[in-house]
Amino acid sequence: MEDSALSPQPQAPPLTWDSESKMPSSVSWGVLLLAGLCCLVPGSLAEDPQGDAAQKADTSHHDHDHPTQNKIAPNLAEFTLRLYRQLAHQSNTTNIFFSPVSIATAFAMLSLGTKADTHTEILEGLNFNLTETPEAQIHEGFQELLHTLNQSDSQLQLTTGNGLFLNESLKLVDKFLEDVKKLYHSEAFSVNFRDTEKAKKQINDYVEKGTQGKIVDLVEELDEDTVFALVNYIFFKGKWERPFEVKNTKEEDFHVDQVTTVKVPMMRRLGMFNIHYCEKLKGWVLLMKYLGNATALFFLPDDGKLQHLENELTHDVISRALELETRSSVNLHLPKLSITGTYDLKPVLSQLGITKVFSNAADLSGVTKEAPLKLSKAVHKAVLTMDEKGTEAAGATLLEAITMSIPPEVKFDRPFIFLMFEQNTKSPLFMGKVVNPTQK
DSSP: OOGGGGSOOTTSOOOOOOOOOOSOSSOOEEEEEEEEEEEEEEOOOOSSOOSOOOOOOOOSOOOTTSOHHHHHHHHHHHHHHHHHHHHHHHOSSSOEEEOHHHHHHHHHHHHTTOOHHHHHHHHHHTTOOTTTSOHHHHHHHHHHHHHHHTSOBTTEEEEEEEEEEEETTOOOOHHHHHHHHHHHOEEEEEEOTTSHHHHHHHHHHHHHHHTTTSSOOOOSOOOTTOOEEEEEEEEEEEEBSSOOOGGGOEEEEEESSSSOEEEEEEEEEEEEEEEEEETTTTEEEEEEEBSSSEEEEEEEEOTTOHHHHHHHOOHHHHHHHHHOOOEEEEEEEEEOEEEEEEEEHHHHHHTTTOOGGGSTTOOOTTTOSSSOEEEEEEEEEEEEEEESOOOOOTTOOOOOOOOSSOOOEEEOOSOEEEEEEETTTTEEEEEEEESOTTOO
């Protein structure tokens, strides 16, 4: 993207002066959650299994100047966009919300137990070029990324978890069990899958606890032939660095399409924002930071330009937007919303080339030698709540200087796209599209 394409439109007054605030009097909260489920059932192996697929990552030394997770972040970003386009292709009238980091983590972890084409398909489907990136480096990258995401931060709640639910009679390959525990910080639980109701409750309770009660009943149906379930979740709760005031939220129109308008509570604030108009995308790009190490990018296309923006959105465009510091005075309108995304990943990932693991040709002999397995189910669920509620710090004030001229209004009152990033690694935690804020 050319630098000129990132400059504000003429109607956006140039930044003159900005006063950094202390802790604001009210706090904005964004709650984002994810849980995924993979179930393995007996299948038949490919006829020509090859040697060990997963090379154990050498974690005895790390290049601290160039953390491995920064090296896999571009792969995760490309995977995010490819996955988004598949979901958008399925429907252009529904909201989209998912966690690419969580999906990629679950399947990268599963790849430790796969061999032959099953193994290659998964890692290449996650956008890794195995001739350029040693496999050990991929797993080490996820290990360090998970470690970064789970570091305690008093200003930001961000937790991920991996759980293996194993049938009581199933014996795993020792190396697989060691690797998933060491590299993916996974917990292992013994389950009787023949008692489907009890097994379902055990998995759902694990996810509900990990997501602090925000995702319940992830598993609605469970095949009694299941012998192995892999669950991944991510929980995020953050406070805007520059919050909205609850008293300023007013009901406004949101234009779902040319003929459909819904009423939504619209958060509003006049102030200095990291915002610019991008000619390449034909829309506004807004960067909003959370307290702690998280950042949100919002893309608001011009009327009728949503598909254009989707086509032009690339990893390079996103990287430049994350680095740009273009503060301008605007009157911002952003809807409060609560949306859920629930996906059967089998058809989606099949479009990305991950097919064998779901078929009778699957080779999961690195998981167990006892019986041929295949992946029967991969479910992903994510929940987003974005509002201005939070705690109050008595006496604290927010001071900002804005330009003397009348600032432009930027209204997120039509479909828009957003991404959430872990700031240090530039890893995409979540991506979504809001088509209708009232659609749950």
